[in-house]
Amino acid sequence: MQTITRHLFHPHLTLRTAQFVRKSPFRPFFHAFTTSATMSTNPAAQMDPIEEAKKRAAYKAVADHFNSNMRFVGIGSGSTIVYGVEAIKAHLEAHPASEAGHMIWFVPTGWNSRKVIEQAGLVPIAFDSLPADATLDVAFDGADEVDAEMNCIKGGGACLFQEKLVACRSKKFVCIADYRKNQPRLLTKWPSIPIEVAPIAHATVLRELKQLGSVNPKLREHSLAKTGPIQTDQSFYIIDAPFKQLLTKKDVQEGKDGSGKDGVWSVDALALRIKEISGVLEVGLFYGMNGDEAQAAGQQGGQKPVAVYFGMEDGQVHVQTPSQ
Numbered sequence: 001m002q003t004i005t006r007h008l009f010h011p012h013l014t015l016r017t018a019q020f021v022r023k024s025p026f027r028p029f030f031h032a033f034t035t036s037a038t039m040s041t042n043p044a045a046q047m048d049p050i051e052e053a054k055k056r057a058a059y060k061a062v063a064d065h066f067n068s069n070m071r072f073v074g075i076g077s078g079s080t081i082v083y084g085v086e087a088i089k090a091h092l093e094a095h096p097a098s099e100a101g102h103m104i105w106f107v108p109t110g111w112n113s114r115k116v117i118e119q120a121g122l123v124p125i126a127f128d129s130l131p132a133d134a135t136l137d138v139a140f141d142g143a144d145e146v147d148a149e150m151n152c153i154k155g156g157g158a159c160l161f162q163e164k165l166v167a168c169r170s171k172k173f174v175c176i177a178d179y180r181k182n183q184p185r186l187l188t189k190w191p192s193i194p195i196e197v198a199p200i201a202h203a204t205v206l207r208e209l210k211q212l213g214s215v216n217p218k219l220r221e222h223s224l225a226k227t228g229p230i231q232t233d234q235s236f237y238i239i240d241a242p243f244k245q246l247l248t249k250k251d252v253q254e255g256k257d258g259s260g261k262d263g264v265w266s267v268d269a270l271a272l273r274i275k276e277i278s279g280v281l282e283v284g285l286f287y288g289m290n291g292d293e294a295q296a297a298g299q300q301g302g303q304k305p306v307a308v309y310f311g312m313e314d315g316q317v318h319v320q321t322p323s324q
């Protein structure tokens, strides 16, 4: 963890890191890094309870879903996944993959994710360098909010497009989060849906989102306004679109209308509708099938996690699976 923190404050990265920290959705990333640094340099210091919750969840998720025989492992983005990489590194120190006669390639979901992989001494492989027939054994990633049906909002750190590519190329996406993310419906505590858009199309996408019922969707900008919009790893923009709380499948089965009337949408209907807008690269709603369901249907992987590990306030880890 010390090396990760040192790397983030390396002079070459100062500007990018500072930009990363300033805007609010990225602050938790910075918080995790600084808190972790405090933890590792001052053993007497108390760890932030939220960071403790993330760490416990990450270690349990890795213990349950990672092993040294794996070949390709996806690594998501954000403050929580840092603990997942820490847990993987610890596992590999005790059970080296070389003893199993091979190496493990770690597939990042963006620039920051790749740096976390590298600083842990693990070996990254770019998504587009994967062998054509390779399916990832597992992908670990965080989320901004998770509903009762394990739909997720992602993209608070602007990495949703590559995260979705990696999740859909993995046998299973395992989500790691703290208790604040565990909500009955999406958009309960997390305020908006991140949407990655082509810069030239941002104004028309904003207009269409308003027509779909989004109240005051905004282009995500650096807090220093003159530095302009945040750019993703694809050099695209992010729009944060608030909507009314999203209905689950169960809500719809019980007769609620999630077709967009009066701005009330179900997760699936809204995700599909937003994806239809010209200029949208990807929407930060992870929904539909999980990896197990996708493989049973002859596909590679799914957007939804097969399990969500929530670090709870009481020190426990709650594991949510589709059967619950």
Ligand SMILES: O=C[C@H](O)[C@H](O)[C@H](O)COP(=O)(O)O
Binding pocket: 028, 029, 076, 077, 078, 079, 080, 081, 141, 142, 143, 144, 153, 154, 155, 156, 157, 158, 159, 160, 163
């Ligand atoms: O774009 C960022 C990703 O979707 C993150 O996985 C998500 O924002 C959760 O981040 P954190 O672990 O920092 O809460």
